[in-house]
Amino acid sequence: MSEDRDTRMPKSEEPNARNAGQAKLLAGRIVSVIGILFALGGFIGAIFGGAADISAGAVGAALGVLGYFLDSRRLGTAAIIVSVAALFFVLAASQGLIPGIDASDHSLPGSTPTLKD
Numbered sequence: 042m043s044e045d046r047d048t049r050m051p052k053s054e055e056p057n058a059r060n061a062g063q064a065k066l067l068a069g070r071i072v073s074v075i076g077i078l079f080a081l082g083g084f085i086g087a088i089f090g091g092a093a094d095i096s097a098g099a100v101g102a103a104l105g106v107l108g109y110f111l112d113s114r115r116l117g118t119a120a121i122i123v124s125v126a127a128l129f130f131v132l133a134a135s136q137g138l139i140p141g142i143d144a145s146d147h148s149l150p151g152s153t154p155t156l157k158d
Contacts, residue, residue, distance in 0.1 A: 069111030076104030076120035083127035093135030098128035
């Protein structure tokens with residue numbers, strides 16, 4: 042460092058890099074919020090609909106991962122955690138493990154068929 046020269050980026054390139062970083066962060070936040078909304082929709086669907094549909098939680102987790110890679114670390118992590126919790130809740134509700142929610146995954150016949158020789 043004996044030389045006295047400026048090693049920073051030229052002034053003309055700084056705003057473009059900053060705007061690109063801000064756009065990336067905004068996109069990450071939007072994607073993460075949409076992922077959280079998908080996960081909350083999975084919770085609500087399990088409570089009121091009782092269906093064993095895990096696609097909302099899976100899409101929410103994928104959007105959370107995308108948001109995390111788009112530099113929205115906290116919101117992306119929150120979307121992943123809420124989505125995985127929604128997945129577990131929906132699967133538990135579909136098996137009848139949540140009190141007050143009927144099992145939707147048990148479609149067994151009324152009588153067991155027997156084999157005839």
